Amino acid sequence: MQFSLGEAFALHLDSEDPLAAFRQRFYHIPGVIYMDGNSLGLMSKDSETTLRRLIDEWRTMGIGGWGNAEIPWITYAESLGALEAPLVGSEPDEVVVCGGTTINMHTLIATFYEPRGDRRKILADELNFPSDLYALVAQIRLRGGDPDEDLVLVRSRDGNLIEEDDIVEAMTDEVALVLIPSVYYRSGQLLDMARLTERAHERGITIGFDCSHSVGVVPHRFDDWGVDFAFWCNYKYMNGGPGATGSIYVNRRYFGKMPGLAGWFGNNRATMFDMDTEFDPAKTAAAWQIGTTTMLSTAPLEGAIRVTNEAGIESIRKKSVKITAYLMYLVDRLLADPPYRFSVCTPREPERRGGHVGVVHEDAWRVNEALKARGVVPDFRPPNIIRLAPVPLYVSYKDVWDVAQHLKAVIDEGEHEKFSRDRGVVT
Numbered sequence: 001m002q003f004s005l006g007e008a009f010a011l012h013l014d015s016e017d018p019l020a021a022f023r024q025r026f027y028h029i030p031g032v033i034y035m036d037g038n039s040l041g042l043m044s045k046d047s048e049t050t051l052r053r054l055i056d057e058w059r060t061m062g063i064g065g066w067g068n069a070e071i072p073w074i075t076y077a078e079s080l081g082a083l084e085a086p087l088v089g090s091e092p093d094e095v096v097v098c099g100g101t102t103i104n105m106h107t108l109i110a111t112f113y114e115p116r117g118d119r120r121k122i123l124a125d126e127l128n129f130p131s132d133l134y135a136l137v138a139q140i141r142l143r144g145g146d147p148d149e150d151l152v153l154v155r156s157r158d159g160n161l162i163e164e165d166d167i168v169e170a171m172t173d174e175v176a177l178v179l180i181p182s183v184y185y186r187s188g189q190l191l192d193m194a195r196l197t198e199r200a201h202e203r204g205i206t207i208g209f210d211c212s213h214s215v216g217v218v219p220h221r222f223d224d225w226g227v228d229f230a231f232w233c234n235y236k237y238m239n240g241g242p243g244a245t246g247s248i249y250v251n252r253r254y255f256g257k258m259p260g261l262a263g264w265f266g267n268n269r270a271t272m273f274d275m276d277t278e279f280d281p282a283k284t285a286a287a288w289q290i291g292t293t294t295m296l297s298t299a300p301l302e303g304a305i306r307v308t309n310e311a312g313i314e315s316i317r318k319k320s321v322k323i324t325a326y327l328m329y330l331v332d333r334l335l336a337d338p339p340y341r342f343s344v345c346t347p348r349e350p351e352r353r354g355g356h357v358g359v360v361h362e363d364a365w366r367v368n369e370a371l372k373a374r375g376v377v378p379d380f381r382p383p384n385i386i387r388l389a390p391v392p393l394y395v396s397y398k399d400v401w402d403v404a405q406h407l408k409a410v411i412d413e414g415e416h417e418k419f420s421r422d423r424g425v426v427t
C-alpha cells in the first residue's frame with residue numbers, strides 16, 4: 001500500500017472509502033476522536049432502535065414479550081446467534097448469544113476439558129487476557145487437578161508476540177485442550193486459527209479460541225477450519241454496548257453433548273416448560289445457555305449485528321488492514337525519530353494483525369493521559385503500550401491523521417510531563 005503524508009491525502013483516502021457512510025450510523029462524542037472501540041465500541045443508531053423496541057415491548061406486553069415480541073424473547077438468543085453466524089463462518093444454529101465472555105468460557109471449558117489418563121493438561125499462553133487464565137486455573141482446580149502441573153503456558157520469546165511454532169511444539173500427548181486467543185489484546189497479533197486447529201486435531205487435541213478481539217473486525221471461518229468451540233465479547237468491535245451479552249460457537253459435531261454448566265435456558269424449547277426434573281439439552285449451540293436471556297443487555301446487539309452485516313465483514317477487514325497500515329506508516333514517518341521515539345509492536349504482515357495497533361513509548365502512560373486531554377480516546381496497557389483502534393465502521397483516515405498530529409504535539413509541547421506517573425483505577 002502506498003501512502004503519503006499530509007491532511008489532503010487522508011481526505012483523499014476518506015473520499016475513496018466504501019464504508020465512509022457508516023460513520024453516520026454511530027453517535028460520536030463531540031470533540032472526541034474515538035480510538036478505543038477495541039475496549040468499548042460506540043453506540044449505533046441501529047442499536048438504539050432495537051433497544052427502544054425492547055423497551056416498548058416490555059411496556060406494552062409485559063410477560064407477553066417472551067412469546068409475542070417482534071422477535072420472541074424466548075428464542076432471542078438463538079435468533080441473534082443466527083444473525084451473527086455469517087461473521088464467524090458458521091451455520092445459524094452453531095452460535096448463541098448468552099452470558100458473558102468469562103462465564104461462557106467457564107461453561108465451555110467445563111464441557112470440553114476432559115482430562116483422561118495421561119492427557120490432563122490445558123495448553124494456553126502467558127500473554128492471554130488475565131480473566132481467561134484465572135478461569136483456566138479455576139477449572140483445573142474444580143477437576144481436582146494442580147494448575148502448576150496441568151496448565152501449560154506457552155512463553156513469549158520477546159514479551160510481545162507468541163510464535164505459532166511454539167504453540168504447535170507444545171501440543172504434546174499430555175495436552176487435552178488448547179485455549180488461546182485469536183488476537184492478543186496488547187500487541188494486536190492475529191494467530192492462524194486454521195493452522196493451529198489442524199495441528200491440534202492431528203494430535204487428538206480439542207481446541208477453542210477466545211475471539212473477543214477479532215469478531216466484528218476480522219472474518220472467521222470456524223466451520224471450514226473445524227474449530228471445536230469459540231466464544232467472544234460483543235461490546236468491543238461488535239458495538240453491543242457496555243457489558244453486552246457474549247457469544248458462543250459450538251461446532252455441530254458436538255450437538256447433543258452435555259454442557260458443563262447446565263441450566264434451563266439450554267433445554268430443548270419444546271419441553272422446557274414441562275418443568276421436568278431431567279435436563280433435555282437443545283440439539284444445537286443453544287444448549288450452552290444457562291439462565292434467562294438478559295434482554296436489556298442483548299437488545300442493542302441486534303442493531304449492532306445488523307449494521308455490521310450490512311457493511312459486510314470482508315469490507316470491514318479490507319478497510320481495517322488499510323487504516324491500520326496507514327496508522328503504522330504515520331508512526332514510522334512522523335513519530336519514530338527523536339525526540340518522539342514511538343514504535344509499533346503490532347505485526348506488520350496484514351494476516352498477522354487484528355484491528356488495533358500497539359504504539360510503544362517509554363512514557364506511554366503519561367502520553368496516553370496527554371492524548372486524552374487533547375480529546376483523543378486511546379487506552380494504555382502496561383508496561384508501555386498505547387492502543388489505538390481505528391474501527392472501520394466509524395473512524396476515518398482523517399481521524400488517524402489527526403491522532404498522529406496530536407501525538408506529535410504532545411511531545412513537541414512536553415504536555416505529557418504535566419501528568420502524574422500514578423495510574424488511575426480504570427485504564
Ligand SMILES: *Cc1c(COP(=O)(O)O)cnc(C)c1O
Nearest residue numbers: 100101102129131210212213233
Ligand atoms: C474483553 C475480554 C474479556 C472480557 O471478559 P468479560 O467476561 O466480558 O469481562 C475476556 N477475555 C478476553 C481475551 C477479552 O479480550
